[in-house]
Amino acid sequence: MVKRATCNYYNKRQCPPLGDFVPLLTGMGWNTFPFSVRRDPAYQFDIGLGNEAISVPSYAVEKDKPVRIVYENRPVLVVDEDKHIKNINRSLQWGEYRLAGDMLICGLAGNRFELVDFSLHGMRVIGTQFTFYHTILTEKYYLGIASGKEKMDIKRFPTFGNKETLENRSLDYRSPEQRKVILDALARMSHAIHNEE
Template sequence: MNGSTKKYLPDLPITFVSRKRTLETEDASSSATRQQPKRLARGDSVITEATSNLRLSSSSSDLDNLPSSASLFKTRDIEELRVSFEPASAENVVIPDVRDFLATNVQKLQKYILPTLDATAIGNPTFDVENFSDITNDKVQTFVTKLHEVVLNGVQVIGTDETFTDTLVDNLLRITKLDCFPLMIRNHPLNKLYIDGEPMVSSNPEFVVRKKVGKKKLAMLVIGDKHLNNVTSANGYGEPQIAVEILACGSENLRSLGGERPTDQKILAMRVISTYVTFYKAVIPAKYWEALEKGLPKDQSLKIQRWPARNELTSGFNLAQPNGRRVVLIALAKIRESLLQEVERE
């Protein structure tokens, strides 16, 4: 048991006999003897209660050892929550296969793909989008300029104030209309993960996409490298933080339901490290939520799917390359269409 939470058994009741008189009468001695079983019984009761309190404090101690903020979570912490990541076997495990997904959806995004514009050109310090006669659309010029700023800063300055990932991601979400009603972006919403009825962990993701239906539901979160704590291989390149951000979003959804029983929840996530994009999908079972209502889950667990499958610093889809842009833009378009179909069903 952690020394900071160690509790001691309370002192058992002890009777001190006054010796004001040298001799005590036989009646007084007999009376003291008759009281002894009651005192021992009280002592047994105190021991039982104290042992019970120690068991409770052990469970409470486990919760108290969790970081108070999602940004502080490490792999060992999500193991306490029985959460793990696994590589998806195929793209459609994470990115929804949308029924009747029209080719026109792709055609509208084609102007952002720019097949001849690669990472070398975009990362050139002298790059100026106005020098490209084939890039005349002002929205495309804005996107490409923001992409150039991120590439120019490079992976070596991940997490510093000089990065431009935030503005690039914001632009990307708006290009794919994830900020068009009934879908809306919320910037830096404060969420709480409730465990055992208490707000145990705070979460502040960069962007959350919510669905405006009956009760507002958080459907997707996006975190850039600037907001990922400790983006290293030792900490899964921020995946422990992503896990808790997902759970906090789901916890907020449950609170919006009031007294209704928990249901299975699907929450998507996107991690952006420099120009590299990775997608995640979590389907959180109702039984997992029920377990969290009682404390840390013992028998329930959660697996979060990752696409692309590998988890490395530059293993995501690279927005600086034409094919990477194409994959990410189409994936976000499919996610949007899937969310709109969910709104219609709800």
């Protein structure tokens, strides 16, 4: 079923406009129960002494999960979007630090009712450039975050190129070959998210 949804986008007439990737998410079922796509969601996490860490990613896909008596809206995909490449540069690591921070805060906020290991995906979209990320937030990490001794490993796709340019660190939706890779990555991520507990 996921395959059929992605194959429709190979037809040029059915491709969503550049920079508007939300139809890709909804076409893969990421906006049907138990999932929902939220624009500019605010996540917060208490870091002690009356202080909170707050993250507002461009989009998030949340999964409703029954936890005890309530439903917890746990983020499963965090998306940072910047429509203009001029706002991101090498000194800012192409926005990767921001996405890592968003993934950390969203993961901590989404795991407040029960501490369990869970998988969190990320996607960075700059103009027509796509990069994908994945991490597993562990219970050990949550419990050790205050000490600063635990680390969170985030895997990225595509991997680093030889040059420090945005084009070597991402996939371009305008290229037919790279568009197929983007759609395949989205389909694989969708399949993984739909099959996670």
